[in-house]
Amino acid sequence: MDLSSPDKSSQESRFSRLHGLIIGVNKYKAVHRQDLRGCVNDAKSMRDYFHSIGVxxxxxxxxxxxxxxRKGILDAFESHLIDNPHIRTHDPxxxxxxxxxxxxxxxxxWHASDGMVEMxxxxxxxxxxxGSDNPSDQEVGIRRTNTLDTDKKYVYGIPDLTLAFLLYRLSQEKGNNITVILDSCHSGSGTRGEIQSRNSHDSKAPPIPEDLDEQLRKSLPIDYPSELKHNITSKQTSGKLMAPSLETHILLAACQNDEQAQEIPNDDQESDEMSCSGVFTxxxxxxxxxxxxxxxxxxTLLRNLLVARSEYYRKTFERTALQTFQCEGRNQDRILFSVQYAIxxxxxxxxxxxxxSIYRVRVGRAxxxxxxxxFGVFSDNMDAMAPPIAILVARDVGSVDSHLHGIEPNKLQELPQNAYATIIKYNDHSNGVRVWVDQALRQDEFWRNILTILESLPISWADSRRSHDVELISTGDGIELKGTHLIPGELAxxxxxxQHLGAKRLVEILTAIIYFRFHLKHHNQEAPVRDKIEMKLRELNEKGSWGSIVYDPTGNDLFGKGVTDGTVVTLYPDSNKVFGMELINNSSENLYPYVLYYDFEDYSVGCLYEPPGRTVKAPLPAGKSLTIGYGSGGSPPFQVDFTNPKSNKEYGAFVLFVFGQWVDIGYLQQPSPLEPSSSNGGGNLKRKLHGNHKTTVWDNIIVRAEMIKKK
Structure with a gap:
């Protein structure tokens, strides 16, 4: 059976619930905006495609x-999508x-990246x-227009922040199974003969008023983003801690913000009128x-698009400029137009x-x-308890990728097309988690079997109760696990x-805890940029602006010397306060930053910031700064609170990872393994990572923190 051609009736059934708003603009009312030729064609082609799959x-x-x-688009967004009673929750x-x-x-x-608004x-x-002539058209010299009324009302484009508000509201009403596709660009205008770019700038446009679309934003049923502050930043699992713009939808876009989205003539011309299509669409x-x-x-779709783009540019490199297709959003591992995750x-x-005889994987020293x-090799149709098809060993290890060989050198590895790998044994425990086990557990057959299973993990058994990370002590009917707060030997x-939890569940819990501590201990010993990166924690003040609430930093850096000297930072949880961060890059490297919070109370790892997508430019360029929770960074503020409401003191660690290229940090994040719903602890390095086989800079900074209840 051809797996690329699924049963059409099942497709039509699934996509009969899909709803969409499809917009194509070739003709512009103002003369100074050059008409396009392929946008309506693209929109009609997109419409026909969705009809063909059963919409x-x-x-x-x-x-x-x-x-x-402008009014037609905004009205349609509300009436056809947000207020449409036929769209059920999680319909595509x-x-x-x-x-x-x-x-x-x-x-x-308005807080906007580099002080600019895209629209x-x-x-x-x-x-x-x-009333009279349009000032923007007075110097065009093509034809006279009557597009200016007596009060010189200007119709602005629809800014990205307005779209963000609409998408957030739509996601609250209908769920976040939303795909946004943009074939346009925002960089300087330009044409190349028959090739035309989809951008237009009106140099005579009046400045955008601060209250643009204010009434629309005020019509939101909740206060955005102040409600996000409480929902997203309360101590939840990692998926809760992220920017709303990444959570509400998936964005597929034609290019980066400094590139041009282009349209080109179609090859199959059947009339004298030139027909065009967008390169991206x-x-x-x-x-x-x-x-x-x-x-x-x-x-997978983005990977296929980038391959197809490379092939296209090899044929047309003299005619077109490079476009880097974009995919942004938190749920890129979902199946297309679905809330289900891919196999x-x-x-x-x-x-x-x-x-x-050699395979490449996108995990490496970092x-x-x-x-x-x-690495064990498996396929999706295997029984869950079956042994691996093959075992591959990492030989050539780079910063974020590795080459895997068979155990027998140069032997061909015939693997199924749907094969994947998981780590089954580290074989190097020199930098692993040091575990001390008391004698009673070593002599108990039940626990001895569990300890044997754990030996494949990055651990080493401590001979004494000094300078270790974890100790396991028998309690008669179970174990007590004591862990250090980043300082070996100091149990906190x-x-x-x-024991009645059973061996399988206990292995899951202990595995997740070991990976939690292993990734926290792991660091780049060369520290290429560590002393050139600053990380500051700031309390934020709310203020009303742009029909909503924005935040400004106040007071001193709460991390103090915790970054430079490694001292423990003391924070006082307060549900009425919110916080943000500033990252400063004093190095010569353009960096992709990731900020995680490791919670020693429940061994969860949550993400406070990650770049929006794998093809975006480095969010933390050399010599620049990035704000998190305020400003133009695109992330909500967060709160500092106890995981256990009954606690008087808890420990955690803020960890900043920086890479010279985008990576998927899913392997680091995990829900609390102590919760009954945790299935596998999330510890294994089992998520796909993006990168080329080359040396790329990476480093990390750890700030240890204690949360103390105010008396």
């Missing part, structure tokens, strides 16, 4: 040219826009009215038609090399891999686990 015509609202006014929703984009200075009070341009973006549709919609994730989620992808680490936390 009913009435589910798609299409706005072309004169219908795609698609929003497609092809047309001009623009960038303008952000008004005072999509509707048909009527410019002055409007019938045509490539996207081609890949969508080829893929298996029942199993393909957004991550490959949580597994390490095996990539063939020219040498048939993830604790060393030469000799063993204690948990009890009863």
């Amino acid at each position: 009913p015509p009435d589910n798609l609202l299409c706005l072309f040219d004169e219908k795609a006014t 929703i698609v929003i497609f826009f092809a047309g001009h984009g623009d960038r303008m200075l952000a008004p005072k009070g 999509i341009l509707p048909h009527d973006a410019s002055y409007e009215g019938t 045509s490539t996207l549709l081609s890949e969508l038609r080829k893929c298996d919609l029942e199993t393909t994730s957004y991550t 490959s989620k949580g597994k390490i992808a095996l990539m063939p090399t020219r040498d048939k 993830q604790g891999i060393v030469p000799g680490t063993e 936390t204690s948990h009890f686990f009863a």
